[in-house]
Amino acid sequence: MRSPKMPGAKPPATDEFSEIARLFRPLTGGAPGAFDLLDDAAIVPQRPGFDLVVTKDAMVEGVHFPVGERPGLIARKLLRVNLSDLAAKAAEPFGCFLAVAWPPGFGAAEREAFARGLGEDLTAFGVALLGGDTVSTPGPFTASLTALGWAPEGRMVRRAGARAGDVIAVSGTIGDGVLGLAAVNGEIADPSGWLTGRLRVPTPRLDLCEALREHAHAAADVSDGLIADAGHVAEASGCGVSLDLDEMPLSPAAAAWVDGQPNRAAALLRLATGGDDYEVVAAFPGSPPEGFTPIGEVVFGSGVEARVDGHPVNVAERGWRHL
Missing domain, CATH: 3.90.650.10 (PurM-like C-terminal domain)
Known part of the structure; x- marks a missing residue:
């Protein structure tokens, strides 16, 4: 989980790597493939007899939630809408990747609230944060989450497959x-x-x-x-x-x-x-x-x-x- 910057970009008020360690490392749940968020990539182990199901949703302030929404609620909904996609595919979730673009209005307290809300639901649904990225933006707040789930091999339920008479x-x-x-x-x-x-x-x-x-x-x-x-x-x-x-x-x-x-x-x-x-x-x-x-x-x-x-x-x- 890293935070690259464009040349000339204003540096954040806090060190992003220490913030990632403080806010997001606990959300890995100790998953070995997350490497404590110290690497640029993660490993997803294979699970014999199962297919890896992957889905991704993004949320933008003012489009998917009202301006001024509580950060913890944004995080919880972001995770839940992705898990909803996995549920419709009959896949059991286990991990996710997060990308967040913080606007100027998201200070330390707002970022902590976002991480706290996300952590509550990751625990509730048994999902581990495996990696991602944090960046700054002039706005609006934008977050994207990629969710991973397991479905028994060949048993994922697709949109295709309905038949006349169903x-x-x-x-x-x-x-x-x-x-x-x-x-x-x-x-x-x-x-x-x-x-x-x-x-x-x-x-x-x-x-x-x-x-x-x-x-x-x-x-x-x-x-x-x-x-x-x-x-x-x-x-x-x-x-x-x-x-x-x-x-x-x-x-x-x-x-x-x-x-x-x-x-x-x-x-x-x-x-x-x-x-x-x-x-x-x-x-x-x-x-x-x-x-x-x-x-x-x-x-x-x-x-x-x-x-x-x-x-x-x-x-x-x-x-x-x-x-």
């Missing part, structure tokens, strides 16, 4: 993420804190890995939006998807919000396209296993069609667009 099902509840953002922005009330909690500290569905390996033909995590991510499965599988938004599982907070909207179809569509739920949408050859709610089916053709009260709804934007 049941489309989703875990947990949908729409809390987009409503959580609305609450953070002051657009709606969130007296229980459920919605903002789901936005800021999502729970990767690692508890579903075995069920996905045993039963799913295909899967994706719901990060861009339920309709968008079901569409990713359909596109990769060379088929179409038909969704019944009336069957979409909602939390009590989201259901109450829908009941208060003048246009129910538009409200359900907003929840189905908002993203940031970090649940798993999957295709199953029959009834889905426990933890999943059936919401549609895989069909011949292409694209995604959605219905409310039996009537088709226009899906102009399927979800979050990165570009």
